[in-house]
Amino acid sequence: MTSSKVPALRSQIERFPIAGSFTISRGAKTEAVTVVAEVSRDGLTGRGECVPYPRYGETPEATLAAIQAMEDAVRGGLDREALQAAMKPGAARNALDCAFIDLEAKQAGLRAWSLLGRPSPGERTTAFTISLGAPETMAAAAAKAAHRPLLKIKLGGEGDAARIAAVRKAAPESELIVDANEAWAEANLEANLAACAAAGVTLVEQPLPAGRDHALARIKRPLAVCADESVHDRGSLAPLRDRYDAVNIKLDKTGGLTEALAMADAAQALGFEIMIGCMVATSLSMAPATLVTPQARFVDLDGPLLLAHDRNHGLRYDGSLVYPPESSLWG
Known part of the structure; x- marks a missing residue:
């Protein structure tokens, strides 16, 4: 049985319809396709969402696979600092990075900006x-x-x-x-x-x-x-x-x-x-x-x-x- 103290990683593709359509010079789309990563430990879960961008050769399926490929590393204790070198910049790392920050904030009982030593964002x-x-x-x-x-x-x-x-x-x-x-x-x-x-x-x-x-x-x-x-x-x-x-x-x-x-x-x-x-x-x-x-x-x-x-x-x-x-x- 996996201990609750051992981090677990889950990820999935999610789709959200756009109101009408969204058009730029490269074409139009009618839905937002996102990939969500969840990192859990000690009963707490941090979440992060990313949007794979075809302009940079990213697809939802490849992004999901890149996140899933990190499951063993996360279970082995990969942290946010090590993540920066373990993955190349892009959508997949974004989802994991934001999930780690969300989890760290919950573990510390702090808002994310306080955790990171940043000013509180206002409206x-x-x-x-x-x-x-x-x-x-x-x-x-x-x-x-x-x-x-x-x-x-x-x-x-x-x-x-x-x-x-x-x-x-x-x-x-x-x-x-x-x-x-x-x-x-x-x-x-x-x-x-x-x-x-x-x-x-x-x-x-x-x-x-x-x-x-x-x-x-x-x-x-x-x-x-x-x-x-x-x-x-x-x-x-x-x-x-x-x-x-x-x-x-x-x-x-x-x-x-x-x-x-x-x-x-x-x-x-x-x-x-x-x-x-x-x-x-x-x-x-x-x-x-x-x-x-x-x-x-x-x-x-x-x-x-x-x-x-x-x-x-x-x-x-x-x-x-x-x-x-x-x-x-x-x-």
């Missing part, structure tokens, strides 16, 4: 995403969301100037940030940046493909540009300093909250502004990310707002305000 305004579509479709969606103070607009290349102009007209008071998801080219970069500047956009995320973004260092950028697909963990920060003004930290890229917090510290030291971002997922994915919000200029944790339903004990959203998690959810 923050999160961006609300407008999916890619025709200008009139995006304008209609923006008009419905025009009461929200911060909108994130998905763009996709050809016709983006018309899209952002239409959105601005429909939501004249909202702060706008734009995410091109690598869809622009060097040939239209300056024209698209100028169109965004003319619409009063505050920030443009990942306009050029990762690895082909050197043009950003050669032009005068009329507004702040943020790296997403070009940046993953601390090791990828320094080479981007001449190209980007901000970095989007996502736990599924960093491989967990442990690296995300270290990356936020390193990014600030290099002079980057910080966005804390997310994939479309449940509140269990968002909860650990709230610990990065005290360092973030931009908060983009609207994943649960895009779902048809969230999991039980989800984060509290009051309009565009998102609040720290209750311990019944995580941490």
Whole structure:
């Protein structure tokens, strides 16, 4: 019989329908597919959720298998510090890292931020995403969301100037940030940046493909540009300093909250502004990310707002305000 003092690892794929569909330059989807890891010991269980991302060659099945491959190591006493070297950064390590933190917090009787020596996250305004579509479709969606103070607009290349102009007209008071998801080219970069500047956009995320973004260092950028697909963990920060003004930290890229917090510290030291971002997922994915919000200029944790339903004990959203998690959810 396995002793309750010996850690146990369980994991599974879970699916949550999206309200309508979610469209970016790489395509549309109608459900969020997540992988959940649970680490248990002494009657306590810590949970973590990740979203495998095909852009980085991840699938739910391979991510689940990567987590399951760690079962013997977890039973043998693998801890969160050793996990950082035992697994490569990515979605699978994120789920395990966050599960370890949740378990550690429960064992210590502390909230996760106190356990990690971080400031308590307060309520923050999160961006609300407008999916890619025709200008009139995006304008209609923006008009419905025009009461929200911060909108994130998905763009996709050809016709983006018309899209952002239409959105601005429909939501004249909202702060706008734009995410091109690598869809622009060097040939239209300056024209698209100028169109965004003319619409009063505050920030443009990942306009050029990762690895082909050197043009950003050669032009005068009329507004702040943020790296997403070009940046993953601390090791990828320094080479981007001449190209980007901000970095989007996502736990599924960093491989967990442990690296995300270290990356936020390193990014600030290099002079980057910080966005804390997310994939479309449940509140269990968002909860650990709230610990990065005290360092973030931009908060983009609207994943649960895009779902048809969230999991039980989800984060509290009051309009565009998102609040720290209750311990019944995580941490």
